[in-house]
Amino acid sequence: MNFSYSDKVKDLQGRLTSFMEEHVYPNERLYEQQLNEQENRWSDVPPIMEELKEKAKQAGLWNLFLPESDHGAGLTNSEYAPLCEIMGRSMIAPEVFNCGAPDTGNMEVLVRYGKEEHKEKWLKPLLAGEIRSCFSMTEPDVASSDATNIEARIERDGDEYVINGRKWWSSGAGDPRCKIAIVMGKTDPEANRHEQQSMILVPLDSPGVKIERMLPVFGYDHAPHGHAEITYENVRVPADNILWGEGKGFAIAQGRLGPGRIHHCMRLIGAAERALEILCKRVQDRVAFGKELSKQGVIQEWIADSRIEIEQARLLTLKAAYMMDTVGNKEAKAEIAMIKVVAPSMALRVMDKAIQALGGAGVSNDFPVAAQWANARTLRLADGPDEVHRAQIAKLELKKYK
Missing domain, CATH: 2.40.110.10 (Butyryl-CoA Dehydrogenase, subunit A, domain 2)
Known part of the structure; x- marks a missing residue:
């Protein structure tokens, strides 16, 4: 397996990172501010979101998740992984690039199983970010x-x-x-x-x-x-x-949830990276008991453990993506199950350390870590709880020795 990125992916990584730094991160608080200023938080979408979506379209950073080149960027799972990771660093970013759940999974279902009239009525406006x-x-x-x-x-x-x-x-x-x-x-x-x-x-x-x-x-x-x-x-x-037809719901669900699960894991790696970045910056700005927090042995262990766990999760996710691309989702089911167990728990551990290093600020909304932690915790349940995935992994492992 070769995990080096193509020139096309490196270009998209650079453009996506620049867009995040220039447009997304600076507007996270404005998004929340505009949302809170509305009389009803459910009545409308913060105007900044539609502005960012239009900028993303103009920048050519739109619908990157779809492998079908007729509708998306034509990227494989392995190519999309590092891009999805970048988007996962912000809670609002996936929607900005029209790469957010559950729309991504629903669009993939419509591409594969929708009739032409379904695609015209629902898929096209979803791809355009209009609905x-x-x-x-x-x-x-x-x-x-x-x-x-x-x-x-x-x-x-x-x-x-x-x-x-x-x-x-x-x-x-x-x-x-x-x-x-x-x-x-x-x-x-x-x-x-x-x-x-x-x-x-x-x-x-x-x-x-x-x-x-x-x-x-x-x-x-x-x-x-x-x-x-x-x-x-x-x-x-x-x-x-x-x-597709009567009786095909379970099969559609399995096909839909495979890519959905790996997308969640990709985004979680990005969220963990941002939490570690916040941790590292914070501990070099704070002094306790006569020395910088970054010089405390326990803090250094947190940083080292976090880096190790992120790298492990990323490599396993890339392996799953590679297998999905080369042998198909069904053959990659063990790897997909593994990353679905590993990534959320890894992200929670890294975020928890970042919260601890931030102190009181960590549980506030002044930093994105608390919201990301809450989101990551749901992903130990969503798209199948850890226990179900572990059971599947164990069955597949036992089957090898029958």
Whole structure:
């Protein structure tokens, strides 16, 4: 495996880093300020976000996540990894470049499984950053770590499907630009366990769709994006809105979550890098008990351990990306599971050390570390909890010796 970057990637890295330094980091606080100045944090998007998106488009730093060259930059997973890492350094950056979840995964689903009319109506405006989307899979009444537990129903009625169910953690549904949901539910409870589920496109303005509440994450509401609890009550959509076909929901979910998982890991590496950078700068600016914090042995251990853990996580992530590119997502499932366990825990450890070094400032919003920590902690659950991934890794390992 050769992890050196091509000239194309190095160029994009340089341009992306310059854009972050010139436009993104300086406007993080302005974004929050504009959001807080609104009468309703869910009613509109801070104007600075649309300004930054337009600048990113003009800079040619748009839709970098899509490997299909007709729609995106035509980058492989290995090529996208260092770019996604840079975006992960800021909570607002992924949206700036139209590379944020869950839109990335939803766009990939539409590219692969959407009909031409779906692509025209939903994919094109998503690629243009004109609308946003959500992914409705997780349910409050079942252990959704096992996707076969999903209880929402998608039932055929003539030329329509009728959707009934209760979902939560439908990220993005609070955004005023969110127009479409991909909903997972059961079309045939009597079918094979992994062929009972289907996915269907549901416009959020459909009668019977109700956003019950927005769910905070450790006190962060993540407005205007947010995470919604939604009820679908006798929601009717055209039968053509089914994706791929009945019984294909589980397969779509596995295909969608593979790239999604590795993107999360890439961003977490960037967030950890920024936390370590903040830590290193801070401990050289502070004196305690007669000497700089950076000269305290325990602090030096924190820095060394953090650098080691980041490098380990990055190399494993690059290996997974390489395998996805060369042998496919299915063959790379062990590596994808491994990085999904490793990256969030690594990022949490690095961020925790940065918070400790910052002292009281670390748990405030004066630095981005607390918000990044809260986000990283959710990723030990989202897209499959650690325990599920560990179980899969163990089964694959045991299989070698049967």
